[in-house]
Amino acid sequence: xxxxxRRREAAAYEEAQISNKRWRWLFYLVFIVAMLFYLMPIxxxxxxGLKDAQDVSLSTMWNPVTTLSGGGFLEAWNRLSxxxxxxxxxxxxxxxxSAFLGSINGYLFSKWKFRGSDLLFTIMLFGFFIPYQxxxxxxxQFMQTLRLYGTIPGLIxxxxxxxxxVTTLIFRNFYTNIPTELLEAxxxxxxxxxxxxxxxxxxxxxxAFVVVGIFQFTNIWNxxxxxxxxxxxxxxxxxxxxxxxxSGSFSVDWNVVMAGAxxxxxxxxxxxxxxxxxxxxxxxxxxVKG
Amino acid sequence: xxxxxxxxxVRAADAPRRRTIFxxxxxxxxxxxxxxxxxxxxxxxxIGITFWISLSNWRTLRPDLTIREPLxxxxxxxxxxPRFQADLRNTLVFTLMFITMSILLGLxxxxxxxxxxxxxGIPVFRNTFLFPxxxxxxxxxxxxxxxxxxxxxxNLFFDILGINTLLVNSGMEPLRPGWVTDPTVVLQINxxxxxxxxxxxxxxxxxxxxxxxxxxxxxAATWQLSGFVMAMYLGGMTTISQDVREAARIDGANEWQMxxxxxxxILKPITISVFVILLHISLKIFDLTFTxxxxxxxxxxxxxxxxVFEQMFKATxxxxxxxxxxxxxxxxxxxxVPYLRYSLKDES
Numbered sequence: 001x002x003x004x005x006r007r008r009e010a011a012a013y014e015e016a017q018i019s020n021k022r023w024r025w026l027f028y029l030v031f032i033v034a035m036l037f038y039l040m041p042i043x044x045x046x047x048x049g050l051k052d053a054q055d056v057s058l059s060t061m062w063n064p065v066t067t068l069s070g071g072g073f074l075e076a077w078n079r080l081s082x083x084x085x086x087x088x089x090x091x092x093x094x095x096x097x098s099a100f101l102g103s104i105n106g107y108l109f110s111k112w113k114f115r116g117s118d119l120l121f122t123i124m125l126f127g128f129f130i131p132y133q134x135x136x137x138x139x140x141q142f143m144q145t146l147r148l149y150g151t152i153p154g155l156i157x158x159x160x161x162x163x164x165x166v167t168t169l170i171f172r173n174f175y176t177n178i179p180t181e182l183l184e185a186x187x188x189x190x191x192x193x194x195x196x197x198x199x200x201x202x203x204x205x206x207x208a209f210v211v212v213g214i215f216q217f218t219n220i221w222n223x224x225x226x227x228x229x230x231x232x233x234x235x236x237x238x239x240x241x242x243x244x245x246x247s248g249s250f251s252v253d254w255n256v257v258m259a260g261a262x263x264x265x266x267x268x269x270x271x272x273x274x275x276x277x278x279x280x281x282x283x284x285x286x287x288v289k290g
Numbered sequence: 291x292x293x294x295x296x297x298x299x300v301r302a303a304d305a306p307r308r309r310t311i312f313x314x315x316x317x318x319x320x321x322x323x324x325x326x327x328x329x330x331x332x333x334x335x336x337i338g339i340t341f342w343i344s345l346s347n348w349r350t351l352r353p354d355l356t357i358r359e360p361l362x363x364x365x366x367x368x369x370x371x372p373r374f375q376a377d378l379r380n381t382l383v384f385t386l387m388f389i390t391m392s393i394l395l396g397l398x399x400x401x402x403x404x405x406x407x408x409x410x411g412i413p414v415f416r417n418t419f420l421f422p423x424x425x426x427x428x429x430x431x432x433x434x435x436x437x438x439x440x441x442x443x444x445n446l447f448f449d450i451l452g453i454n455t456l457l458v459n460s461g462m463e464p465l466r467p468g469w470v471t472d473p474t475v476v477l478q479i480n481x482x483x484x485x486x487x488x489x490x491x492x493x494x495x496x497x498x499x500x501x502x503x504x505x506x507x508x509x510a511a512t513w514q515l516s517g518f519v520m521a522m523y524l525g526g527m528t529t530i531s532q533d534v535r536e537a538a539r540i541d542g543a544n545e546w547q548m549x550x551x552x553x554x555x556i557l558k559p560i561t562i563s564v565f566v567i568l569l570h571i572s573l574k575i576f577d578l579t580f581t582x583x584x585x586x587x588x589x590x591x592x593x594x595x596x597x598v599f600e601q602m603f604k605a606t607x608x609x610x611x612x613x614x615x616x617x618x619x620x621x622x623x624x625x626x627v628p629y630l631r632y633s634l635k636d637e638s
Contacts, residue, residue, distance in 0.1 A: 038422060040437070041422075041437060101325060108322050112317075117318075118634065121634075124329050129622060130333060131573070133574075133599070133615040137339070137343060137602055139332065139336055142332075142336075168325070192314070193321070222428075223426075224577040229603065241428075244581050254436070261433060264426065264429055268424045269424055284522065287567055
């Protein structure tokens, strides 16, 4: 009986292999067409960004670049570099702080549960999904009273606080998978809540920190709404807002806008290309059910 | 989990031990307190204030938090505004187009990749499909704005491919869609509603149908998020064991039937997650439409998030902007609260 089954299984597998081979070119064709779709906007941005001002015209958008003088990149960099720096000064501290707070919260919510802690966690997590329009006005006023309005520290504060739910979620899911026996053993040896965290959990958390770090870096770098509402001064705004202004301005050549889009996208794009494995993990973990 | 595990310890041990554990629970709460307070203020108190403002008379630069009479008048005004009605229509139409396209494309790519796991170059394809997810909506908006510019982009292909020459030669107009600048609303159902309920039809102050200008925006959003859908499904497909697949094959299912009748039903929880996440992104969509199309001709590409932003930060009609923000919040909460309950109940 099993022999028949196994033979059938083998036949089915072989059949699948043969049909795979026969249709291979068709699959490649589909994949290549899909790839063209996904790469098209990238091509438009890079290609036209590289064109010189006199070569860039609406009717030759798809023509490949012929000169190699850097096109609009130099001017785009000159216009956007202060904002790139603002973004960097905002995103690095905000990512680090929100990751650490998320780690502590996640540790407590997963390993030091008390009555009602699951409910508190759910209430906190809801903050990740709200449309920020529903808090913008009071938040901006609160930032003004704290004298953080219009500043990078103000943006860091906002991103850390609204980042708490998701960083807590990812760390909580991560720590849930660490065996509780490990903590029990430490507790019997007299370790407290704080020492258990520092000596046992923190050293085990490096992969979670990488995942959360990438997730938060991408989220905060790509933010638009907080940047545009908390910081009114164009010189002090993050790069996403500067790029939007650049794109809407009629006095700027089109190649500069395209080059600017590439520059603004570069940090998160590089992180994706270099660390895509962790990027995907963070993305999946951020969807509540890891 | 941890409480259950500690129970024997507690019972066996003496009173001081029990007190330590009690103290530790208190400690846990104390350490959590700053974060909980921050969320209480920045999420819940601020939502409360926004709701208050939405009920107030504050519609100039000078703050006025007295409650407007009659109650909810701002909401009534808002729902009667042609612009806000168009925003709700746009949200519905955009959501339907965007979610359908993203799930079909994302699931299709996931099946193709899953089926061809051993094919050379698969990681390159997969990583390319997900790449847009790493970019900001602003970058996406800037690029797609030019691709769907009527003077350039996609429309050039109609010339390059000779379609327009063909059309002109046969006496027809050349194909030059206005994309995001097109004010047309197709599939209008105003008349149908009027024949059912004239009173209700009178309250509808806009063309109820599909604004053509939303299609390019939905395509751009699909470009950005279909890779996410693919990655979610692929993550689920890797957890399905080979035995399940073999069993389906032995039962005589071909590859397509195996996916349709076995794999996709197993991945139902993922479908739910994907659906809820895309839906809440769609209800909140702001940066992409703002950069790519703005409010559009006749508010064809306007969305509630842009409405709120403009009422609050340009028109200084704070009560109106807040009312729209509360409507957005309610729409999101209606899908997210059950989702969180379902997700978190499952794990315990």
